[in-house]
Amino acid sequence: MQTDNGYTALLRADHLTVRYPARKARPGRPSRPSVDAVRDVSLAVDAGEILGVVGESGSGKSSLLRCLMLLERPTAGSIRYHGQELTELTPVELSETRQGMQIVFQNPSASLNPDMSVLQIVSEPLQQLRVGSPRERSGLALEALEKVGISASEAHDRPGHFSGGQKQRIAIARAIVVKPDILFADEAVSALDVTVAARVMDLLRALRDRMGFSMVFVAHDLAVVAALCDRIAVMKDGGLQETGKTADILCRPQAEYTRRLLEAARHTELRR
């Protein structure tokens, strides 16, 4: 169980396949053939590493991410986390194992309960994991908020009070408050404008350096992934086209699709 770097993998997926079954036509709904959202994907994430998963819309990035967290059961293949096979765990065991995994969603507005204060939102995972007393939990939550640049005076506000970038910071604070081993970011900066996205990426990198967690960063923009990640996995039509260090992917792409993706990214960059 070693990554390309030769280290022991924190999370490893082997021959992962997610198949959505065919759907018959019904009044008001067209038929749909069977679809392989993820097809025979094998990859590994090392401790402290940031793996970027990049590809066009519908390439299976988000399905892969959901599958890695077992939010969706794979049709075939195995997922090992700390060497433990996730697909064989009971629901209770799985929920205990998943405590080291955290996620940041794409839409910051939909990922925060609008009726809870920021402090309550960030305390929620601690409360669920029964960490300390309420006072201690508040302290830890405030500390996490401070790490992402939200002051204690704003901790009692509702999410509606904050901008998109700040909301994403709150979501990151909620994720890091339990000191996770691995953080999954599902298009975490896609909904933000360029400057805010850059600041959020800087924050994620700084947090990773400080706390040492691994990260799987899913995005459709190669430039974003290149700026943040140590390694990149390129996906197309559910399959893995290429995996490698960021510099190798950028300078010596092997797959034709990766070259086209790079060309498109350069073209977009030039137009900017």
Next chain:
Amino acid sequence: MNKPHPSAATLRRIRAGFHFLLSGSSRLLIFLSVTFLVGEIVLRTEPLRYHVLYEYLLYLGRLLRFDLGANRDGVQILFYLQPALRNSLRLFLVPMVVSLGLAYYIGSRTYIRRSGVIAGAVRRVANFASAVPVYWLALLFFVVAVETGWFPVGNVSAPGADRLPRVARSLNYLHHLALPWASLMLYPVMVLSDRIQTRLRSVSSQNFVKALESRGYRRSTIVHRHLYPVVLSDLLHGFAALVPMLITYLVLVERVFNYPGLGLMTIGQFQGIAPVPDTSVSQAGLTYLGILAILLQTLARGLAAMILPQTTHDTGDGRTKVWRRIVLPAIGVSALLAPALAAAIPWPTMQAQGAGMIPVRLLLLLLSGTTFVSALQRVRAASSAPRLFRGSPQQRNRLWIPVPDPAWIGRVIRTHGRQILGIALLVAAFALLLGAGFMIETPPRSFANPIMAERATGIPWPVAYTQRAIVASRFMLIPLAAALAAVVAGTLAGSIAGYHGLQSADGIADIIETFPSVTVLVMMSAATDRSIMGLLVTLALIGGARMYRRIRFEVEQIRERDYIRYSTLLGSPAATVMFRHVLRNTAPLIAQAGVLVAVDLLILEANMSFLGNFYSLPFEWESFIPVRGWGLMLNETRSLMIRGDMAPALIPAAFLSVAVIIGRALAGAVRGRPQS
């Protein structure tokens, strides 16, 4: 990519329409079963002992040939039913068609002109039209007709009108029906106009409309060519939802004008004012009212499905729905084919009373069969859904109770002070209205009778009537108690069904909402021997179904949010997610829907009371709640209004309208979610 053949779209439309036709037919059959079951309980005729299946098929076959049997005097029920049905259709369909046309015109023009004043006026009149009891409006028209003598009342046409030439005959009908039509039209015209303009406005904010406007398209072109195709399906669904209420109004208007239609015939049978009281006839009348509602709804929903097939019945979860895919279509197909089969078989004509032929046991079998299928589906769905209470007992006891912090409360008061003040004032106004009834000394039993009240108290009639109207506000406790039960049951069922994606309770809510509430209430009144508990349970069922639908839809939306996914990912039990996230975010809707349900039940109870004394209070309750509510008081006033004494009718109608308007305003005020 292959372009789909144009006929494929047409085929899809036809299939969608057919699906609704099947579903409508199955509802019809379920309704017939329930009606006759209740009829059987009411009549308590000799139970069937032999050849149950044969008897049932025989009865069904006759029924499908419109052979409803004979009444106790041996006269065919159809003899009574046919003219009444014809009259009711004449009274109902014309204003409905005109209402749709008028609503289309008002709604479209309001949107095209973009006048906030007109839009506001339409909304206010719509609110007013739904707050004022329709029978009160009809009563006013009735008095105008009697006082001025300009309009005839109490019949369809003048005696001997059949011998007049066609044009003169039509004018004669128009003359007789003008006021009942006007009474029936105000509510649907205003409510539908408001709905049309609101829908048009919401769609017009989309970018494709802005693009069309920027290209210089005229607003009327945009509305008719681009917006109506999008909103029409929705509007037809809205109209279908209004149908049961409109049928209830039809019955009320017939009662006010003594119009010889289906409603008057049916209610008259129960009230004993019909020339020939006969329960078989009343049962047939109720059945036909229900059939009318279901057919109109099916027609509207089928049309809506054909217009926009992709928006209907797409649950999108890919699971096979036994109920929707096999049972409903099977029942629907049998209901569609049955008349043809029935016509081909030479059934003997019914000689005995129609309802007496019903094999109750078989109907129970049918109902329990559908319940069994529904239960199977529930088990299947539950096996794939997370359990409500998962985890250790310690976890179960750690359900998180949210406590708002004082700083947030202060900020909310600062930013939403006006809203909170408005809510407080409206609640105070409602409490005052309810409390006023208790400020007057408990009324003596003689208070129930206006003449005796005048004699006993020595107070002049209108004054005594005002007092009675104030005391009658205590009667609101009955619909309010039913509303409370409805809110609790509807919220519980709706949130569980919405969170777990269950659809079992949908069928029950569907059935309750499909039938005109007046038929359900009359049936239950007859079945429970005018028991007040029957009224409470029926009102709670009706309100609960409405509540269930609203909450279920909202919870379904919320459970798809990322913060719910995140909480599930953390391993939170479903009950914790429900309390911590779902119910908390649904609270404003629960408050709003709860108030609206209470208002609806208030109107419903008044409608029932107006139709007659369908419920009796237990003797021990009478010292606390007066025998007569506002609806029944209004019922008494017709003779007084004809004598020119308008005050007695104005007072209870005004009380009822004020209560409804306060309730609606309160529902609007609690809708907004206070946020920092």
